[in-house]
Amino acid sequence: MLYLSQQTSLLFGVVKAIVIMTTATALAFLLERWLLPSSGTVLLILAGVIVTALSVPNRIAYGAVVFGAMAFNFLFTEPRGSWHMQDVEEISTMTVFFAIGIVVVYLITRERLQRFSLQDAELRSTILLSLSHDLRSPLTSIIGNLSTFQLYQHKIDKAQQDELIDAAMVESERLHTYLENLFQATRFEHGIVNLSTQSTPLVPLVQRVIERFANQEEISLSIEDSALNGVVEVQTSLFEQALYNLFDNALRYRKDNTPVLCRIGVSASGFWLSITNEVANPLNETPTTWLKPFYSSRRGDQGHGGAGLGLSVAHSIILAHHGRLAFNTDQTSLQVRVDLP
Template sequence: MLFDLKNDSMTSGLISFTILVATISISILADFMNLPKTGLLLILQLAVVMVAFASNRLTAVISSFICAMAFNYFFTAPRYSFHMSDATDIADMLFFLIVALLTSQVASYIHLKRQELKQVQLRASILLSVSHDLRTPLASIIGSLTTVETYKPQLSEQQCDELINGALLQTHRLHNYIENLLQATKIQHKQLQITLSHNALFSICQEVEKRAESPRLHLINANEPIMVQAQASLLEQAIFNLVDNALKYSPDDQPVHLFLIKNKNRVEISINDQGTGISPDLIDTIFDSFVSVRIGDKGYGGSGLGLTVAKGIVEAHQGQLTIVPSKTGCCMQISLPIAEEITQ
């Protein structure tokens, strides 16, 4: 099963179709108001430019011909026919078609360059994030192990254990970051593949609990077993990312609750923390790559990939990841169909 995070071609096609329908409708209305044909051609020309920016070059070229045919059918004599008898109308339509094709090419070229610029900026962000997020745990690991190696005779057994455990913790952080980076890359290129099988959701959450290794995390199961169709390792990664965020951005003396709630033919997985929450004006960007907008981080840092990966994985399982309004802290909720409701 190949996961497609966003069907870009379908979306751009729908936008282009909407632009054409709206523009032709406006042109017909303007014709009833006795707008000159040159004005109608300018309206149709604007449609071609808008389509070129909204989609791709081929769609823009097709739109040019559609607009030319619409001009012929609705606005030239004889009306509501593709036959043209007036030489001026023929010249106007041909001139419109030439200009429309040229402007669509220019607009598509500008659109392409903008996309390339975004890719360059994204690559720069990735390099900057990777260099920082890899260097920090690696420096900690090297520092801890070097200290143990150099000063082991002078260190107590407890001090050695603390240094080794600290290095091990940073190793887990590094592994989690690399895993998120790998999944984010697959999601970005729409190559995330999942293999579905029956899994007990509570068992997956128990693995998350073991992985989090925090007494603050409280797993609260539903009253009955819940089965989901999922790739257990990926769903575990998605839930862990949310739990890890909740633990990271909430006070050390406050619990984080992981609820499993059956709601008709769906299951809701809620992760509630008592942190500072998310500012309302930042909610729209919270799931973007390399965005880390929560405050209250206790010095752990954040790659800005965890929520992006979680959302991509959840949507690959035909689910939704949303931020639920909460009076205190933050509540992230995953909604998944129960096993029998998933379509293969």
């Protein structure tokens, strides 16, 4: 799948370069009829090279330089319609065009690589910061609870022992969820996704996800009669993870002591599911921002934001199932709606 994606992207780049260079050459050819000097035609073709270099991969852009030089030779030098060149000035003009074209493509490519390197460094920094916080916190809690249990199990009663073990289990589940999201985010980022779907009853699937939460009683489930026997084509484990992330986000960022409302219904194209919660704080970011990998409301080590993977992974999984994820927000509530075929 990744290979096909790369091939498609390369083909699209070639087509785009041909269109740009053909347009620039045609424009130069038309303007030449209005007594545009040869230096003007060269500049128009060079402009096409620059636009191409800004729009496509570098190896295609270098090809655009060759295309431009050949077009100038064939269409604008004497004798017209041949590859022969007789005029010294025209030979010099084409040589200068070729040299400048190569330099321009090189400089644009270098600037692009530097920009990508900076973005990559920023992403690595964000990932490391996320790892340091979102792995350290649950691990510290697990180690602390289990160490306390090991040292004091003979000095504390059964209820306190169970409390320590339960707390360690909750943090273990949190750690597992984070690592699973990190794994899925990496797979989707590199296009390594091969869905193996099967017909799955929707309502039991949602109920299984809700049952994974310790505070499941705070999630209210409402099902339209027409959706009770609904069946969807999904890869069960992946889709459960997407729904888990959506419920987890709603529970994590809701207003204290308010329920999370989940509704399931039938639409014209399939089924829909909505998850609504009252917000603890006004929503300042736009929904599209929340879908960026590793975006978090946490700044540095401050704040309560998560790793910024949950919604991004959920969105990728839903898209892979040909579904749609949408947000409806106001100053008091947030609704996430999933539409499935």
